[in-house]
Amino acid sequence: MIRFKQIVMGACCCIFLSCGKHVNKRISLGVVSGWAEGEAMTLVAQEALNRAGYHVVLQKAAPNLLFAxxxxxxxxxxxxxxxxxxxxxxxARFSKIHSTGIIYEGALLGLVVPDYVTINSIDELNKHKNQFGGRMIGIERGSGIAAATDRVLKEYNLDYVQLNSSTVAMISELQKAVREKRWIIVTGWKPHWMFARFDLKFLKDPKQVYGEAERIEAYVREGLDKEFPEVYGFFQQISFDDETMSDLLAKMEESKNQKETAKQWVDEHQDLVNTWFRKQKK
Structure with missing residues (x-):
C-alpha cells in the first residue's frame, strides 16, 4: 500500500512539474482577424514555436488593443x-513595446479598384462619383488604413463616404462587384491574396496621403528578451521575401484548415524556419 502511494505521489509530482514547465513556456501572439498577411505569418510562427517546445496562444483584437x-x-x-x-x-504612444526587426519590406496600402476601371488616380474620383456610387468599401474602424482613408477624403475634397465593416465583408463586396464587372473602390493593401485572385490596381496618390511603400515589423513587450531569449531571437530573425510571402498567402487562401496549412508550410520550408532560430542579436 505504501509503495502504491509513493508511485501515485511520484506520478502527480511529475505531472505537476511538467505542466508547470509547459505553463512557464507560454507565449501569446496578437493577431487581427481578417488581416490575411498577419494571420498567415502568425500561424506559421505559432507552429514553429510550438515545435520548439513553447505553448503558443493567439490573442485576437484590434491593433490599438494589442499594442496596449x-x-x-x-x-x-x-x-x-x-x-x-x-x-x-x-x-509611439506606448513606452514598453519595441520593434525586433523587419519581417517584410515593400508593403503598400491605398485605394484599390479592379483593373477594368478606366481611371488611375485618386484625383479623378469626383468626376466618376456616379459610377462608384459615391462610396468606398473600407475595413474595421480603428485600423490605420481606415484613418488614412478619412484623411484622403479631406485632402482630395472627395464627395464620397467610407463604409466601414469587416475585412471579410470588404472582400465579399469586391468579389461580387468583379463578378458583375461593376466599378468599386476598396481600401486595400499588399501583400494580400486578393491581388492573386483578382486583377486589381492601386489608384495613384499624388499627395502621398497613404505614404510610400512601408515595412512590416514585429513588436514585442518589454522584458521578453530576458524571459524568453530564444523567442526574442526568433522575432529578430523571422522574415519573408516576396516569393515566400506570396506562396504562403496563396496556400492560406485556398486552405480549409489554416492551422494544418501552417504545419505543411513549415514542413516544406524547414530550412528557412531553422534560420529563424539563430542566436539572439546583440
Whole structure:
C-alpha cells in the first residue's frame, strides 16, 4: 500500500512539474482577424514555436488593443506592425513595446479598384462619383488604413463616404462587384491574396496621403528578451521575401484548415524556419 502511494505521489509530482514547465513556456501572439498577411505569418510562427517546445496562444483584437496589451505585459508579440506611417503614431504612444526587426519590406496600402476601371488616380474620383456610387468599401474602424482613408477624403475634397465593416465583408463586396464587372473602390493593401485572385490596381496618390511603400515589423513587450531569449531571437530573425510571402498567402487562401496549412508550410520550408532560430542579436 505504501509503495502504491509513493508511485501515485511520484506520478502527480511529475505531472505537476511538467505542466508547470509547459505553463512557464507560454507565449501569446496578437493577431487581427481578417488581416490575411498577419494571420498567415502568425500561424506559421505559432507552429514553429510550438515545435520548439513553447505553448503558443493567439490573442485576437484590434491593433490599438494589442499594442496596449503588450504595453501591459499581457501579450508577448504582434507581427503585423506597418511602419512608418500606418501604425507609427499608434506604437509611439506606448513606452514598453519595441520593434525586433523587419519581417517584410515593400508593403503598400491605398485605394484599390479592379483593373477594368478606366481611371488611375485618386484625383479623378469626383468626376466618376456616379459610377462608384459615391462610396468606398473600407475595413474595421480603428485600423490605420481606415484613418488614412478619412484623411484622403479631406485632402482630395472627395464627395464620397467610407463604409466601414469587416475585412471579410470588404472582400465579399469586391468579389461580387468583379463578378458583375461593376466599378468599386476598396481600401486595400499588399501583400494580400486578393491581388492573386483578382486583377486589381492601386489608384495613384499624388499627395502621398497613404505614404510610400512601408515595412512590416514585429513588436514585442518589454522584458521578453530576458524571459524568453530564444523567442526574442526568433522575432529578430523571422522574415519573408516576396516569393515566400506570396506562396504562403496563396496556400492560406485556398486552405480549409489554416492551422494544418501552417504545419505543411513549415514542413516544406524547414530550412528557412531553422534560420529563424539563430542566436539572439546583440
Amino acid at each position: 496589451s503588450m504595453d501591459n505585459g499581457d501579450t508577448d508579440a504582434y507581427m503585423d506592425v506597418w511602419l512608418p506611417k500606418t501604425h507609427g503614431d499608434k506604437v
